[in-house]
Amino acid sequence: MTSKRVETFHQNSRLHFIGSWRARYEEFLDAKTSDASASAKNLLKKKPNHPPVIMHVDMDCFFASVATRNDEELRSKPVAVTWGTTKSQRGEISSCNYRARAFGVRAGMWLDEALRACPTLVTLPYDFSAYEATALEVYEILWAISGGEVVGVSCDEAYVDASERSAREGKDPLEVAEEIRRQVRARTGCSCSVGIGSNMLLARLATRRAKPDGTFFVAPAMERAFIAATLVEDIPGVGRTAGKKLEVFGAKTCGELLRVPVDDVRRAIGGKLAEKLLDAARGVDKTPWRVRPERKSVGAQMSWGVRCATDDIAQDFVRQLANEVSQRMQRLKIRGGRMFLKVWRAIPDVRTKRDYQGHGACDVLTRSKPMLRVSNDTEIVANEALSLLRELRVEATLIRGLGVSVNKLEGENGVASPTSKRQPTLFQMFRGDEPEAKAELNDETLDSETSDEDVIETQGEEDVANTQELTQNECDFALFNDSQAEIDSDLGRSMREAFASAARAYAWQSYELTRLSLSKRRRETYGEDEYAKRATSSATDVILAHARRSYLREGASGLSAVLDDARALCRSHELLHEKYSSQGAAFIAAWLDRVDTVERLVLVQVLLCVRELLDVPNLGLGDAAYKKRPSARPGFYEHALFRLRFVTQNDRWRPRVLARAVKRIDAHRLRNPKPEPHTPRLLFAHTTLSICIDDGLLVFHPLVHDRRQRLVRLSNPIHYNVLNQPPYAPQSHLTLPHDVHSARILPRRPNRDRPSHYTVFRDVIHSRKILRERHFVFASIRKRPRIDELHLSIRDEPVQQLWKFDPRHGSDHDRPLAALWIQYIAHNLQLSRPDSLHVKRSVRIRVLIVDERASCFDFFLVYVITRARGRDAVVERD
DNA sequence: ATCCTCCCCTAC
DNA sequence: TAAGGTAGGGGAGGAT
Ligand SMILES: Nc1ccn([C@H]2C[C@H](O)[C@@H](COP(=O)(O)OP(=O)(O)OP(=O)(O)O)O2)c(=O)n1
Ligand SMILES: [Mg+2]
Ligand SMILES: [Mg+2]
Numbered sequence: 001m002t003s004k005r006v007e008t009f010h011q012n013s014r015l016h017f018i019g020s021w022r023a024r025y026e027e028f029l030d031a032k033t034s035d036a037s038a039s040a041k042n043l044l045k046k047k048p049n050h051p052p053v054i055m056h057v058d059m060d061c062f063f064a065s066v067a068t069r070n071d072e073e074l075r076s077k078p079v080a081v082t083w084g085t086t087k088s089q090r091g092e093i094s095s096c097n098y099r100a101r102a103f104g105v106r107a108g109m110w111l112d113e114a115l116r117a118c119p120t121l122v123t124l125p126y127d128f129s130a131y132e133a134t135a136l137e138v139y140e141i142l143w144a145i146s147g148g149e150v151v152g153v154s155c156d157e158a159y160v161d162a163s164e165r166s167a168r169e170g171k172d173p174l175e176v177a178e179e180i181r182r183q184v185r186a187r188t189g190c191s192c193s194v195g196i197g198s199n200m201l202l203a204r205l206a207t208r209r210a211k212p213d214g215t216f217f218v219a220p221a222m223e224r225a226f227i228a229a230t231l232v233e234d235i236p237g238v239g240r241t242a243g244k245k246l247e248v249f250g251a252k253t254c255g256e257l258l259r260v261p262v263d264d265v266r267r268a269i270g271g272k273l274a275e276k277l278l279d280a281a282r283g284v285d286k287t288p289w290r291v292r293p294e295r296k297s298v299g300a301q302m303s304w305g306v307r308c309a310t311d312d313i314a315q316d317f318v319r320q321l322a323n324e325v326s327q328r329m330q331r332l333k334i335r336g337g338r339m340f341l342k343v344w345r346a347i348p349d350v351r352t353k354r355d356y357q358g359h360g361a362c363d364v365l366t367r368s369k370p371m372l373r374v375s376n377d378t379e380i381v382a383n384e385a386l387s388l389l390r391e392l393r394v395e396a397t398l399i400r401g402l403g404v405s406v407n408k409l410e411g412e413n414g415v416a417s418p419t420s421k422r423q424p425t426l427f428q429m430f431r432g433d434e435p436e437a438k439a440e441l442n443d444e445t446l447d448s449e450t451s452d453e454d455v456i457e458t459q460g461e462e463d464v465a466n467t468q469e470l471t472q473n474e475c476d477f478a479l480f481n482d483s484q485a486e487i488d489s490d491l492g493r494s495m496r497e498a499f500a501s502a503a504r505a506y507a508w509q510s511y512e513l514t515r516l517s518l519s520k521r522r523r524e525t526y527g528e529d530e531y532a533k534r535a536t537s538s539a540t541d542v543i544l545a546h547a548r549r550s551y552l553r554e555g556a557s558g559l560s561a562v563l564d565d566a567r568a569l570c571r572s573h574e575l576l577h578e579k580y581s582s583q584g585a586a587f588i589a590a591w592l593d594r595v596d597t598v599e600r601l602v603l604v605q606v607l608l609c610v611r612e613l614l615d616v617p618n619l620g621l622g623d624a625a626y627k628k629r630p631s632a633r634p635g636f637y638e639h640a641l642f643r644l645r646f647v648t649q650n651d652r653w654r655p656r657v658l659a660r661a662v663k664r665i666d667a668h669r670l671r672n673p674k675p676e677p678h679t680p681r682l683l684f685a686h687t688t689l690s691i692c693i694d695d696g697l698l699v700f701h702p703l704v705h706d707r708r709q710r711l712v713r714l715s716n717p718i719h720y721n722v723l724n725q726p727p728y729a730p731q732s733h734l735t736l737p738h739d740v741h742s743a744r745i746l747p748r749r750p751n752r753d754r755p756s757h758y759t760v761f762r763d764v765i766h767s768r769k770i771l772r773e774r775h776f777v778f779a780s781i782r783k784r785p786r787i788d789e790l791h792l793s794i795r796d797e798p799v800q801q802l803w804k805f806d807p808r809h810g811s812d813h814d815r816p817l818a819a820l821w822i823q824y825i826a827h828n829l830q831l832s833r834p835d836s837l838h839v840k841r842s843v844r845i846r847v848l849i850v851d852e853r854a855s856c857f858d859f860f861l862v863y864v865i866t867r868a869r870g871r872d873a874v875v876e877r878d
Numbered sequence: 879a880t881c882c883t884c885c886c887c888t889a890c
Numbered sequence: 891t892a893a894g895g896t897a898g899g900g901g902a903g904g905a906t
Contacts, residue, residue: 012893018890018897072881083892091892107890126893154890237899239888272900273887304894344894355891366884401894731900 006320009302014063014094017128021135021155023328028136029152029292032143041791050167051220055160055177056195056203057142057184059134062156063095066134067124070191078103079122084111086123094126098212134188141183143174151200151291156192159200161289177215198350199286205230227283228255235280242269254281281328298336299405300324303344305357308396318389321404322382329376329406336376336406341388342370359400367392369547374410381406431718469545 010016059065063081068074078100084091089112096105101116115121135155142150142160149161160180166173177194186194191213195206205226218226231253233243245268245834251257257265258281266274279286300321308314318341329336344362367388373380385404460576564704 009893010895013895014893015890015895016893021890022897072900088891092894157890237888241887270901293898299896301895302893304892357892358894364885368883405896449905764899 003320005305005317006300006302006324009304009322012126012129014081014126015306017126017131018155021132022152023332025130025139026292026332027151027293028139032148033292040558044489050163053162053166053173053176054196054197054203055162055173055180056197056200056207056209057138057160057192058211059138059156059184059190061095061097061101062134062190063126063131064097064100064124065190066127067128068097074124077122078105078118078120079124080105080111080114081124081126083126084123086115086121090125090312091117093410096121111627134190137188138184138192140188145180146181146456148291149289151289159203162196174215174217177217181213181215197535198511199283200287200289201236201280202227202283204236205234208234223283227281228253230254232257232277234665235277237273237276237280242273245269257281295332295409297405297407297409298325298328298332298334299340299403300328301342301401301403301405303359303362303401303403306344306359306399306401308399311396314394314396314399314402314592315386315389317399317402318385318404319382321402323378323403325406326376326378326381329381329409330412333412334376335374335412335848337371337374337408337410338368338406339364339371339384339388340403340405340407341385342366342401342403343389343391343392343394343399343404345394346398346400351587360570362400363400365394370408371406374408376412428703477631548806 010020018268029620056071064079067081068079075097076099078095078097080096080100082091082093091111093105093107093109093111093114095107100114100118100121103121105121107120111123132155138156139150139152142158146162146165149164151159151161153159161340162173162176165171166176173196177196180194184190193207193210193212194215195203195208195210196215196217197203197206198218198220206216206218232238232246235254238246241686246257246265248268249257249260249264251260258278262274263279265278269277276286283383293763302317302321306317308317318741325336343365344359346359347361347363347364370387371380371384375381381404389402
C-alpha cells in the first residue's frame with residue numbers, strides 16, 4: 001500500500017536531503033555547544049576590537065565533486081549528478097562539474113536539455129550518505145579553525161568568522177583561507193572555494209570570484225569598487241522575479257542601481273527587499289551573526305508520485321506526513337502550535353502521460369489553523385492535518401502533492417524550548433522582561449556582536465526568577481484584592497467612589513492644568529465635547545504614566561503610594577485653591593464632577609494600568625474596543641473588570657492565549673453564542689443593481705459565500721473607484737452583478753502608492769470607458785492569474801504567444817508575464833477611449849484564468865467585458 | 879496599529 | 891519512470 005511511500009521518497013530525494021540538512025546540523029551544533037570547553041572558551045572571549053574578517057566557504061560543485069573524487073579520469077569529463085541516465089534522458093540535474101558548465105549545463109536543468117547542450121555528458125547517481133559525511137568533516141574543520149564561529153548555510157556552504165584568528169595570530173586572512181582549503185581537500189578529497197570580506201555579503205560575493213578551487217579576498221580598500229561593479233542580479237535575495245522587476249531601471253550593477261530613485265526601487269520590489277538591496281549595493285550587510293538561529297517551523301511535503309484514487313488514500317498520505325512531522329518535532333523536543341496543510345491540485349484538463357509521476361500544472365492551496373492543543377503527539381498532529389484536508393475539499397483524484405507543517409513552536413512539556421519564542425506572560429510584559437533568555441544564545445551574542453540588548457538578555461534568567469516571586473505577590477496584590485469583593489458585587493459603590501476620586505485627584509495633581517487646556521479660553525475654543533475629550537485623554541495619560549513608573553520602580557507598594565497620594569490630594573481642597581484662583585478651582589471641580597464618563601474611564605484605566613493591560617494586544621480593553629460597539633458599552637467596564645480579575649489570578653496569561661479566553665468569557669457572560677469566524681471565499685452575483693454614478697467612489701458591502709457556502713455580508717466595504725473626467729463622457733449605467741444594499745458616493749481616493757499584483761485587474765477595469773455596456777463579475781483572486789495560453793491580436797494583426805508552462809517551483813512560469821500582458825492590454829484599451837474611437841482597433845484576448853478553480857476566491861475583480869462599443873474591443877474569458 | 883491568513887519569492 | 895524538499899522573509903488584504 002502506501003505505507004512507506006513518504007519514507008522511500010525521502011530516501012531518494014536530493015531535495016529532501018538538502019532540505020533536511022539543517023535539522024541534522026542542529027544536532028551537530030547541540031553536540032558542539034554542550035561541550036564544557038566550548039562555553040568555557042566563550043566566557044574568556046572579549047569584545048573584539050579588530051576589524052571583522054568573514055569567510056564564506058562553499059564546496060565546488062559539491063555532489064559532483066564527491067562523485068568524482070576517487071576517479072581522476074571521470075573528473076576530466078563533463079559530469080552531472082542526477083537520477084537520470086543518458087539512456088533515460090529524464091531527470092533533473094542536481095550538480096555538475098565545471099567542465100560540464102562550460103557547455104552550459106546547470107543545476108536544475110532537465111537532463112534532456114543538458115544532453116542537447118553537452119552530448120558527452122556523463123551522469124552519475126546520488127550518494128547522500130557520502131555528502132553527509134563530507135559535510136560533517138568540513139564542519140569539523142571549520143569549527144576547529146574558528147573556535148565555533150561558524151554559521152552553517154547548507155550542506156556545502158558556511159560562513160566562518162576568522163576575525164580573531166587573523167588578528168590575534170597576526171595571520172593574513174588569505175593564509176587562513178588556504179589552511180581551510182588545504183584541510184578540506186586533505187580530509188574530504190574535494191575542493192572548496194573561499195571568499196573573504198568584511199561582512200557576510202562581501203564574503204559570499206567573493207566566493208563567486210574564487211570559484212572554482214580558489215580564494216578571493218575583498219580587501220577593505222577595494223570594497224567600494226568591488227561592490228559597485230557587482231551585478232544587481234548577483235545580490236543574494238534577488239532572484240528571477242526581483243531581477244526582472246529591476247530590469248526596467250536599466251541598472252545592471254550595484255553602482256548604477258544607486259542612481260535610481262529610492263522610491264522607484266521600493267515600489268518595484270517592496271520595502272524590505274529594497275532596503276536590503278540598497279544596503280547591499282553599498283556593500284552593507286546587516287544580517288546578524290547567528291550560529292544557531294531559532295527554528296520557527298517543521299514540515300514535510302511530497303509532490304512527486306502522489307496519486308490518490310480515493311479519499312482514504314489521500315488521508316493516509318496526510319497521516320504519513322503528519323507522522324513524519326511529529327517525529328521530527330519529538331526529536332527536536334518541540335511542539336507545534338499552528339498546523340499548515342498544503343495541497344497540490346491538478347488543473348483539470350491538463351493531460352499528462354500515463355507514467356508521469358510529477359505534479360504537473362497545479363494550483364497550490366494552503367490552509368492553516370491554530371492547533372487545538374500545542375502538541376507533537378502523532379495522533380493530534382495527524383488529526384489537525386486531516387481536518388484541514390477536509391476543509392480544503394479537494395477531490396482526491398486531483399491531488400498531486402501534500403504537505404504538512406507546523407509553526408508557533410514551543411518547548412516540550414511546557415518547558416520553554418531554547419528555540420521557542422513565546423509571547424511573554426502579561427506580568428513579564430508589564431515588568432518589561434525580555435520574553436525568553438537562552439543560555440546558549442547569551443554566550444554567542446555576548447562575544448561576537450555584543451549589542452546592548454544582548455547584555456540585557458543575559459540578565460533574563462535572573463529577572464524571570466524575580467518575576468516568579470513577584471508574581472506570587474501580585475496575585476494577592478493588595479489593591480486588587482481589596483476590590484475583589486467589590487467587583488463581585490458589580491462594582492460596589494464605595495470602591496467605585498474611592499477609585500474615582502483618587503483618579504480625579506491624581507489627574508488634577510499630576511497634570512499641569514494649564515497644559516491640560518483647562519482654561520476658559522480653551523474651553524470656548526474647543527467646545528464642551530472636544531474640550532472634555534482632550535482633558536480626559538491628557539489626564540489618563542498622566543495617570544498611566546505615573547502609575548507605571550511608580551509600579552516599575554517600587555512594585556505594588558509604589559502603586560499603592562500613588563493612589564494614597566491621590567486620595568490624600570483629593571481630600572485637600574486647599575491645594576486646589578493654592579494653585580489656582582477660586583474661580584478656576586471651582587470650575588475644575590465642577591468639570592470633574594460633571595463628566596461621569598470621564599470618571600469611569602479614568603477609574604478603569606487606573607485599575608488597568610496595574611497590569612498595563614491597555615497596551616496588551618488582543619485583550620479587548622483598549623479604546624478601540626470601547627469605541628467599537630456602542631451597543632456593548634453598558635457592560636463594557638463590567639466585562640473589563642471581570643477579565644482583569646481573570647488575568648490577575650496567575651501568571652500564565654499571554655496575549656493570544658488570553659484573547660481566546662476573553663472570547664469565551666464574553667460569549668458566556670453575554671449569553672451570546674460565539675459567532676463562527678469565517679473567511680469569505682467565494683463571491684458571485686446574486687442580484688443586479690443598476691446605479692447611476694458620477695465621478696467618485698462607490699462603496700458597498702459585497703455578499704459572499706463563506707467556506708460553508710453560507711451567504712455572508714462582508715463587514716468591510718468595497719471601495720470602487722469611478723473615474724469620470726473630461727474629456728470622457730459622463731458615466732452612465734454601471735451594472736454590478738451584486739446585491740448592493742447601500743451605496744454611497746464619496747470623493748475619490750487618491751491612488752495607492754503602488755499598484756499591487758492584485759490591483760492590476762483594477763487597472764483593467766478602467767478600460768470600461770470605451771464600453772457601452774459594462775458587465776463585471778466580482779470574484780477574486782488571491783493567487784496571481786496564471787495564463788496558460790494567451791492570444792493577442794492588435795489591428796487584426798495577430799500577435800500570437802504561447803508559453804510552455806513548466807510547473808516546477810521557481811521555474812520561469814508565466815504568472816508575472818500574465819500580469820504584464822494584462823497591464824499592457826489595459827493600456828491599449830485605455831488608449832481607445834471615446835474621443836479616439838475613430839481609430840480602428842481590434843483587440844482580441846483569450847484568457848484562461850486558471851485560478852478561478854482555486855479555492856481561495858475572495859472578493860476581487862475579474863472582468864468580463866461582454867460587448868464593446870463598435871466592436872472596438874472584444875475580450876473573452878474562458 | 880496589529881493580528882491572521884494566504885500567497886509569493888528565494889536559497890541550497 | 892524518477893524520486894519537483896525545507897525553511898525563512900515578506901507582502902496584501904481582511905478582521906479586530
Ligand atoms: N538546484 C539545485 C542546486 C543545488 N543542489 C545541491 C547540489 C549541489 O552540489 C549542492 C550545493 O549547491 P551549490 O549552489 O553550492 O552548487 P555546487 O556546489 O554544486 O556548485 P558551486 O561550485 O557553484 O558551488 O546543492 C541541488 O540539488 N539542486
Ligand atoms: Mg557549492
Ligand atoms: Mg553552496
